[in-house]
Amino acid sequence: MVSQKVKGKPVALDGDRAVAEAIRQMNPDVVAAYPITPQTEIVMRFSEFVANGEVVTEFIPVESEHAAMSACIGASAAGGRAQTATAGAGLAFMWEVLWVASGTRLPIVMHVVNRSLSAPLNIHCDHSDSMGARDAGWIQLYDETVQEAYDNAIQALRIAEHPDIMLPTLHALDGFILGHGVERLELLPDDAVRSFIGIYEPQHPLLDVDHPVTYGPMVLTDYFFEYKRQQAAAMERALEIIPQIGEEYGTFTGRYYGLMEGYRLEDAEFATIALGSTAGTIKTVVDELRDQGVKAGLLKLRCFRPFPATILAEALGDKKAIAVLDRSLSFGAQGGPLFLEVITALFTHGLSPKVLNYAYGLGGRDIVPARIHQVYKDLIEIDREGLTESSIRYLGLRE
Amino acid sequence: MTLKTWTEILAGGLITDAGNSEEYETGSWRSHRPIIDMDRCTHCMICWIYCPDGSILVSDAKVTGIDLTHCKGCGICAHECPRKAISMVEEAVAKEGAQ
Ligand code: SF4
Numbered sequence A: 001m002v003s004q005k006v007k008g009k010p011v012a013l014d015g016d017r018a019v020a021e022a023i024r025q026m027n028p029d030v031v032a033a034y035p036i037t038p039q040t041e042i043v044m045r046f047s048e049f050v051a052n053g054e055v056v057t058e059f060i061p062v063e064s065e066h067a068a069m070s071a072c073i074g075a076s077a078a079g080g081r082a083q084t085a086t087a088g089a090g091l092a093f094m095w096e097v098l099w100v101a102s103g104t105r106l107p108i109v110m111h112v113v114n115r116s117l118s119a120p121l122n123i124h125c126d127h128s129d130s131m132g133a134r135d136a137g138w139i140q141l142y143d144e145t146v147q148e149a150y151d152n153a154i155q156a157l158r159i160a161e162h163p164d165i166m167l168p169t170l171h172a173l174d175g176f177i178l179g180h181g182v183e184r185l186e187l188l189p190d191d192a193v194r195s196f197i198g199i200y201e202p203q204h205p206l207l208d209v210d211h212p213v214t215y216g217p218m219v220l221t222d223y224f225f226e227y228k229r230q231q232a233a234a235m236e237r238a239l240e241i242i243p244q245i246g247e248e249y250g251t252f253t254g255r256y257y258g259l260m261e262g263y264r265l266e267d268a269e270f271a272t273i274a275l276g277s278t279a280g281t282i283k284t285v286v287d288e289l290r291d292q293g294v295k296a297g298l299l300k301l302r303c304f305r306p307f308p309a310t311i312l313a314e315a316l317g318d319k320k321a322i323a324v325l326d327r328s329l330s331f332g333a334q335g336g337p338l339f340l341e342v343i344t345a346l347f348t349h350g351l352s353p354k355v356l357n358y359a360y361g362l363g364g365r366d367i368v369p370a371r372i373h374q375v376y377k378d379l380i381e382i383d384r385e386g387l388t389e390s391s392i393r394y395l396g397l398r399e
Numbered sequence B: 001m002t003l004k005t006w007t008e009i010l011a012g013g014l015i016t017d018a019g020n021s022e023e024y025e026t027g028s029w030r031s032h033r034p035i036i037d038m039d040r041c042t043h044c045m046i047c048w049i050y051c052p053d054g055s056i057l058v059s060d061a062k063v064t065g066i067d068l069t070h071c072k073g074c075g076i077c078a079h080e081c082p083r084k085a086i087s088m089v090e091e092a093v094a095k096e097g098a099q
């Protein structure tokens, strides 16, 4: 554990390269990955570190993402630290084995560079990929900036390996917007990262032949349900532990992390909720609106799984109107995945403010400040006049 | 057997009690029972190698019989035996014969 503030090194990197640096510093035992735009740069850069002998990692250039996750599962069960990175269709191709990783309680870390799912074929950002995996038992963090992509990559390992959690953890950075966008960030010294993550001491490593253990047996009607209940409990515990790890990370970096971040939210009358890089755009708009006397605020959700329903409801309880921005569609559902979670959180906490849902940014459609202004305008209007049209809306769509 | 609650079992379905699959009586799955004709058997051990359940009983380098608690009746031994010394007999018939 690092208790003293350490001096970071300011650099300009895109999100993919920042994540590659984080993986280099974490120096995992195994990285198994398959290239896919816009993630390729992470493993491409990381494989250079491997070739240069800068890490001890066994790098496995597998034949598919299904194999990548399977190799990580094997490596993690063996007792090693295993990581991978993917995007879009690559994550979809892992779907089956995502559940094996979480059900076997393996603390694998995955870096997801968000990309839409085909068809039509599109390589740009939306959250269909990670939202598609939202029930797979993985902890999910979302990054607003390249700095956060780097910081969350490192914290993901501590979260996953926490003995009271032991769940695979992914963090998601918006494809191209963060993945290929160059930003200023501060890299920690290697030894600070290494001392933060510590030495991994697996409880039941498969390679410990003196204490033989079986991973992945068949479990039938008598016990399967009990194992699933354990996973649910681990998620509940993660709600307590993720902010503790974020606090510890803050003590030596100065950058503190919780489950969510409120931006001018406390006294806000009109709030938006968003994941990922869009939060940055919203902050700019919130500042502009505040200058005009509009009490606008933002709730940026960092942690989507587990979903921090209580603190979210507490933060939103007194708002006049709320907009939930979803960067994916759940076809046939009553709104996007984030919207459904927010509505449930409000309802179960006895709150029923006016809430709008916006689908936006699909296939990388730009979300510009003017669009966010429109959202706050809508909120002010429904507060004044009530809801006259559908609460499910499409932002930035030609109609 | 009392089943444990979700707080009493090791996470992830791990089994730390090595070899406890022995406690599972796969013999109850069997519809056909392998019967060895000891007059034909040369103790070549091919059936012992092939049996997926380790159910060929061996003592002093000689095949002595079948572990019926675990033999699930797959018939692989009978198929592989080069001496055609093993026949698969319907379980009900084999039971009658044994009585
Ligand atoms: S394979 Fe046939 S001959 Fe060989 S040991 Fe088995 S029963 Fe005997």
Ligand code: SF4
Pocket: B034, B050, B051, B052, B053, B054, B055, B056, B066, B070, B071, B072, B073, B074, B075, B076, B077, B078
């Ligand atoms: S029938 Fe199958 S399980 Fe039984 S002894 Fe033969 S090979 Fe083994």
